[in-house]
Amino acid sequence: MSEHARAGAGWQTIRVTPSRDDAHDVVAAALFAGGVEGLHDDAGTWVTHVPDDHDLVALRAQVVAADPAARVLVLPLDPAALEHSLHGTVVAHDVGRFVIAPPWLAHAHDPARTIVVEPGMGFGTGEHPTTRGVLRLMSELVRPGDVVADLGAGSAILAIAAAKAGAARVIAIELDEQAMGNAEENVARNGVADRVHLLCGDATTLMPFFAPVPLVLANIISSVLIELLPVVAESLSAGGHAIVSGILFDEREFMAGMLEKTGWRIVAEDREAEWWSATIARA
Numbered sequence: 001m002s003e004h005a006r007a008g009a010g011w012q013t014i015r016v017t018p019s020r021d022d023a024h025d026v027v028a029a030a031l032f033a034g035g036v037e038g039l040h041d042d043a044g045t046w047v048t049h050v051p052d053d054h055d056l057v058a059l060r061a062q063v064v065a066a067d068p069a070a071r072v073l074v075l076p077l078d079p080a081a082l083e084h085s086l087h088g089t090v091v092a093h094d095v096g097r098f099v100i101a102p103p104w105l106a107h108a109h110d111p112a113r114t115i116v117v118e119p120g121m122g123f124g125t126g127e128h129p130t131t132r133g134v135l136r137l138m139s140e141l142v143r144p145g146d147v148v149a150d151l152g153a154g155s156a157i158l159a160i161a162a163a164k165a166g167a168a169r170v171i172a173i174e175l176d177e178q179a180m181g182n183a184e185e186n187v188a189r190n191g192v193a194d195r196v197h198l199l200c201g202d203a204t205t206l207m208p209f210f211a212p213v214p215l216v217l218a219n220i221i222s223s224v225l226i227e228l229l230p231v232v233a234e235s236l237s238a239g240g241h242a243i244v245s246g247i248l249f250d251e252r253e254f255m256a257g258m259l260e261k262t263g264w265r266i267v268a269e270d271r272e273a274e275w276w277s278a279t280i281a282r283a
Contacts, residue, residue: 019069025274034059133277212237245277
């Protein structure tokens with residue numbers, strides 16, 4: 001965790017309680033659409049942290065559009081409560097060939113397959129099914145020596161996993177400057193700084209400089225994914241694949257139609273709870 005995060009300066013805690021059980025996942029999607037980096041489920045209430053300059057009006061509008069009766073509570077960040085919460089509720093996740101664990105649990109797992117991630121303000125430690133979906137799908141795709149692009153890298157979990165799976169170079173692109181400090185610490189902590197290259201900026205601008213690549217990872221909300229599909233298509237080498245996630249299962253039919261319409265085919269799929277991930281290739 002960065003010094004800024006530890007100090008608790010300039011951050012707020014957001015707690016959102018959906019009005020009904022079947023709104024749980026659509027509220028989560030709305031929060032991601034509103035710009036949060038990750039979520040923690042506290043007995044049915046979504047919890048995250050955002051910097052003081054985050055657009056709370058837009059964030060609240062996204063939530064209300066998804067669930068008009070949801071309860072949204074904004075509180076100043078309590079650093080002591082955050083530390084206690086993380087140690088009490090963040091767990092290790094065994095996901096196929098990988099284990100994602102916070103530093104205080106990492107010693108119990110094989111270092112060769114363990115991705116050690118210090119929870120940041122967004123709890124970016126594999127707590128969300130979309131992260132795990134990408135990890136399961138990418139297990140069979142990363143080949144030794146590959147170059148991999150990770151779009152919307154966040155805490156860099158997927159980029160680190162690609163490096164540990166044998167990629168020679170991973171280009172991890174993140175638009176949000178606030179996420180970069182946590183990502184840099186995670187990359188260094190896992191000993192992959194020589195292979196994972198973090199870039200802050202717009203993927204549509206940066207990706208052409210690194211193309212072609214055999215594998216692109218994109219764990220981003222569906223509306224942004226659709227905008228990125230053309231640059232992803234242009235960035236893939238012959239026979240390459242992309243893994244897309246951040247998509248509600250209810251959106252699967254729409255996304256499948258959009259993929260077919262824009263010249264993609266679905267190679268493999270993963271579903272966990274209400275979330276859908278897919279490996280895609282050019283048709």
